[in-house]
Amino acid sequence: MAGLLSSLVRETLPNYLSNLPVPDTFGGWFRLGFKDWLSLVPPTAVLAGLGYMSYLAFCPHGRPVPSRQSNQKIRKNEAKVVDTIDIEDIAEKAAFCRCWKSNNWPYCDGSHGGHNKETGDNLGPVVVRKKGN
Ligand code: FES
Numbered sequence: 001m002a003g004l005l006s007s008l009v010r011e012t013l014p015n016y017l018s019n020l021p022v023p024d025t026f027g028g029w030f031r032l033g034f035k036d037w038l039s040l041v042p043p044t045a046v047l048a049g050l051g052y053m054s055y056l057a058f059c060p061h062g063r064p065v066p067s068r069q070s071n072q073k074i075r076k077n078e079a080k081v082v083d084t085i086d087i088e089d090i091a092e093k094a095a096f097c098r099c100w101k102s103n104n105w106p107y108c109d110g111s112h113g114g115h116n117k118e119t120g121d122n123l124g125p126v127v128v129r130k131k132g133n
């Protein structure tokens with residue numbers, strides 16, 4: 001394996017590159033034939049691929065940056081989402097959302113299940129109940 005890699009780096013690749021029809025002058029590019037241009041496609045594609053991979057690796061704007069916000073939709077016009085619920089208003093028990101995905105905020109509507117299935121997370125509600133229930 002090491003011999004194959006050594007041969008590739010020391011002989012095959014330099015021979016391949018030295019045989020590419022790269023002109024010495026600017027005007028030489030205009031005198032290249034169809035086969036010459038065709039032979040330049042593979043190394044150009046490899047260089048473009050390496051350049052694109054480098055761009056993705058080192059430029060944070062090159063890939064979508066996941067939002068760092070937990071709250072994606074609930075009352076986004078407020079500086080802070082605060083809910084106050086009187087304990088007397090809870091019948092026997094109530095499940096409150098902790099995943100920020102509920103469509104019935106602040107109560108859990110089971111939306112955490114879809115999130116957990118999609119991401120492998122383990123989010124769930126907090127259940128408040130009266131003693132004895
Ligand atoms: S929907 Fe958010 S915890 Fe259930």
